[in-house]
Amino acid sequence: MMIKIAPSILSADFAELGRAVKEIDEAGADYIHIDVMDGHFVPNITFGLPVIEAIRPYSDKPFDVHLMIEKPERYIEDFARAGADIISVHVEACPHVHRTIQQIKEAGCRAGVVLNPATPVEMITHILPDVDLVLLMTVNPGFGGQAFIPNVLDKIRAVKKAADVVNPELEIEVDGGVSRETAKDCLEAGANVLVSGSALFKQENKAKAIEELKQ
């Protein structure tokens, strides 16, 4: 499957967000990864609907919206209208995750489901055929710049193995602590979408950094 890089704008300069989105678009980002946090599901607050709407004109690349919010079903249509192309919800935040996935598709978006590092893959086995993407957190969600949790590699392999049988088109995305070193392990384990925040935004030459991650 094609390797894709999804820079996380969590590490961008928020005072210059439009410019940052344009910069990573032109540097070859495949998706623009957007971390929405509510200060409740995770211990941090980032940004929401009006910010997504405001940055939408700065890139034509798919907006990959990672919702770290409680009861995300309340806002699916709003995020679709604000410009999301992919909406991913945490299984830990969704008691009726199958219903929420259908809701995302009905809103015209691709649907993703996310697992925290300690949540077993078995939690999503039964919805693998229904989702377009599985996002495996490789840090505890809430902040950029944390250390990669290597145990998650086994979960990548397990999702890949199951997806090959029931949903071969499934994208497997990893998020948190992805760098040149850890990217290789994730790709070998079966991931094809790499989120990168702090490691990428630290680099002056974003195009080179994106290309290096792919290699």
Ligand SMILES: O=C(CO)[C@H](O)[C@H](O)COP(=O)(O)O
């Ligand atoms: O979802 C996230 C945090 O909850 C971010 O996408 C992730 O942390 C990216 O940042 P970094 O690459 O610096 O770890």
Ligand SMILES: [Fe+2]
């Ligand atoms: Fe994220």
